[in-house]
Amino acid sequence: MGHRERLLVGARNCLYERGYTRTTTRDIVAASDTNLASIGYHFGSKDALLTAALVQAFEEWGAEIDRVLRDGTQPDLMDRLESMWTGLVDSFGTHRPLWVAGIEAFALAEHLPALREQLAESYARARPALATFVIRDGGENVAGKTREAVGSFLLALMTGLTVQRLLDPEAAPSGHEMAEALRLIIGTVNDSADA
Amino acid sequence: MGHRERLLVGARNCLYERGYTRTTTRDIVAASDTNLASIGYHFGSKDALLTAALVQAFEEWGAEIDRVLRDGTQPDLMDRLESMWTGLVDSFGTHRPLWVAGIEAFALAEHLPALREQLAESYARARPALATFVIRDGGENVAGKTREAVGSFLLALMTGLTVQRLLDPEAAPSGHEMAEALRLIIGTVNDSADA
DNA sequence: CCACATTTTATACAACCGTATACATCCGAT
DNA sequence: ATCGGATGTATACGGTTGTATAAAATGTGG
Numbered sequence: 176m177g178h179r180e181r182l183l184v185g186a187r188n189c190l191y192e193r194g195y196t197r198t199t200t201r202d203i204v205a206a207s208d209t210n211l212a213s214i215g216y217h218f219g220s221k222d223a224l225l226t227a228a229l230v231q232a233f234e235e236w237g238a239e240i241d242r243v244l245r246d247g248t249q250p251d252l253m254d255r256l257e258s259m260w261t262g263l264v265d266s267f268g269t270h271r272p273l274w275v276a277g278i279e280a281f282a283l284a285e286h287l288p289a290l291r292e293q294l295a296e297s298y299a300r301a302r303p304a305l306a307t308f309v310i311r312d313g314g315e316n317v318a319g320k321t322r323e324a325v326g327s328f329l330l331a332l333m334t335g336l337t338v339q340r341l342l343d344p345e346a347a348p349s350g351h352e353m354a355e356a357l358r359l360i361i362g363t364v365n366d367s368a369d370a
Numbered sequence: 371m372g373h374r375e376r377l378l379v380g381a382r383n384c385l386y387e388r389g390y391t392r393t394t395t396r397d398i399v400a401a402s403d404t405n406l407a408s409i410g411y412h413f414g415s416k417d418a419l420l421t422a423a424l425v426q427a428f429e430e431w432g433a434e435i436d437r438v439l440r441d442g443t444q445p446d447l448m449d450r451l452e453s454m455w456t457g458l459v460d461s462f463g464t465h466r467p468l469w470v471a472g473i474e475a476f477a478l479a480e481h482l483p484a485l486r487e488q489l490a491e492s493y494a495r496a497r498p499a500l501a502t503f504v505i506r507d508g509g510e511n512v513a514g515k516t517r518e519a520v521g522s523f524l525l526a527l528m529t530g531l532t533v534q535r536l537l538d539p540e541a542a543p544s545g546h547e548m549a550e551a552l553r554l555i556i557g558t559v560n561d562s563a564d565a
Numbered sequence: 566c567c568a569c570a571t572t573t574t575a576t577a578c579a580a581c582c583g584t585a586t587a588c589a590t591c592c593g594a595t
Numbered sequence: 596a597t598c599g600g601a602t603g604t605a606t607a608c609g610g611t612t613g614t615a616t617a618a619a620a621t622g623t624g625g
Contacts, residue, residue: 178573194481196391200613210574215614217572222613252558275480281533282474286389295538302541309555321550327534327543328551334533335526338476343490346497348522355516356523360504361556363447373603395583405604410584412602417583 179217181207186228191272194279195225229280230293236277237297239270240333247308253354255308261350263333267340274337302326305333374412376402381423386467389474390420424475425488431472432492434465435528442503448549450503456545458528462535469532497521500528 185207189198200221204211218224243262247255267274284291306326310317332353339347348356380402384393395416399406413419438457442450462469479486501521505512527548534542543551 194477197481199611201611211614212575212616213573220613252555252562275477278473279477279480281537282389282470282477284537285470285474286392291537295541298534298537299541309558317554320547321554324543324547324551325554327541328527328548328555331527331530331534331543331548332523333530335529338529339493339522339526342476342479342486342493346490346494346522348519348526352515352519353523353526356519357555359512359516359520360447360523360552361559363504364556365560367447394581396581406584406606407586407604408602415583 178207178209178213181209182213182217182224183228183231185209186224187232190225190228190232190276194276195229195283198225226287226290229276229283229290232273232276233280233293233297236273237301239266239273240301241304242266244304244308252309252311253358256357257350257354259308259350260332260336260353263336264340264347264350267337267344271341275341278338278341298330301330305329373402373404373408376404377408377412377419378423378426380404381419382427385420385423385427385471389471390424390478393420421482421485424471424478424485427468427471428475428488428492431468432496434461434468435496436499437461439499439503447504447506448553451552452545452549454503454545455527455531455548458531459535459542459545462532462539466536470536473533473536493525496525500524 182203185205186198186203188206189202193202200211200214203214203221203224214221214224218227240263243266244259246262247259249255249258280290280294284294302323303326306322306329308329309325310322336347336353377398380400381393381398383401384397388397395406395409398404398409398416398419409416409419413422438461439454441457442454444450444453475485475489479489497518498521501517501524503524504520505517531542531548
């Protein structure tokens with residue numbers, strides 16, 4: 176394995192353990208068993224290397240989400256949503272650094288335009304995928320805008336759930352509680368519609 | 371105005387313009403028209419100053435959210451939710467740096483335990499406040515856990531909406547689209563319940 | 566086996582960072 | 596008026612950072 180690949184995995188590990196801003200060139204060198212100059216040679220600069228590694232990490236993140244989402248095959252929508260949320264919560268437990276890196280990426284995006292585009296694109300791809308989670312069949316008559324909005328809605332819930340999990344796992348809602356909350360909201364809306 | 375206060379507002383401005391990790395002691399000094407040594411004198415270290423400033427910024431963020439939420443007085447729940455989301459979106463436009471700093475705070479919390487507690491506490495306070503947004507009256511028979519879950523649910527939507535706005539304002543949903551998405555989800559759940 | 570490009574290594578350097586030190590200034594109490 | 600604590604300032608220092616440089620090693624095609 177060449178130093179180029181070694182540097183990438185080393186940088187990715189540093190990303191998980193120390194975060195983007197806290198990792199130095201020497202950290203990466205130590206983690207990848209290479210040497211300082213190889214960073215410049217293969218990537219031009221530390222930032223370029225770290226950005227490449229972050230993109231990789233984000234792709235891994237997306238793959239993890241896909242994996243979680245693939246489990247939602249229940250015929251009933253509420254069941255499907257609940258299993259999606261519990262799947263996410265489980266993933267937080269097993270792949271925490273991955274999710275932390277994802278959140279950090281959002282903050283970094285503000286000052287790294289290239290990264291921001293990458294993340295925006297990932298989100299753009301995630302929206303339709305999530306929308307089909309709700310709109311299964313007979314959804315041909317659903318306007319594209321609405322479809323997109325449903326994707327955004329579920330995506331927002333996912334991101335928000337992530338943040339709460341990272342800040343305070345005790346207080347953050349479980350997948351079941353998320354479903355319960357949605358049920359209560361639906362019930363309230365239905366009641367006021369009946370009246 | 372003493373240098374202590376000057377340093378705090380300078381640090382806060384740097385937080386908004388450059389973000390936590392990118393601001394140096396000399397940035398703060400330049401922004402506050404003070405001098406290097408005053409940081410050590412008044413706060414002991416740069417990190418202590420910056421953390422204090424970040425806490426201030428986060429309080430300001432909370433106040434902004436309160437301001438937005440106070441506008442939701444419509445009797446109908448869906449109307450109330452929609453006005454809340456449009457209020458948030460409007461706020462992103464006018465107070466962008468505030469929201470960016472909020473997101474960055476999440477990422478920083480992972481490595482700054484004191485900050486993490488602060489944020490967790492803010493979230494804990496926000497949950498009941500948001501819950502009353504849905505559960506208006508006759509909600510005495512709603513279990514405390516469910517109430518909390520509703521707060522978490524709305525909070526997650528808020529955070530997730532923020533992130534999408536910051537990554538790509540064009541693709542992010544409007545307040546109206548969020549409401550439309552919720553309506554479609556409710557409709558789908560109702561339909562499958564009828565069948 | 567040899568020229569030649571590619572890759573790896575060791576080291577140096579200049580810039581920047583956070584903080585400590587020593588000194589000046591201010592200001593209220595006596 | 597002066598003393599003393601509190602506050603402000605100028606500057607220097609040690610350490611770390613990212614990157615550039617030049618040499619060594621490795622591989623590769625003829």
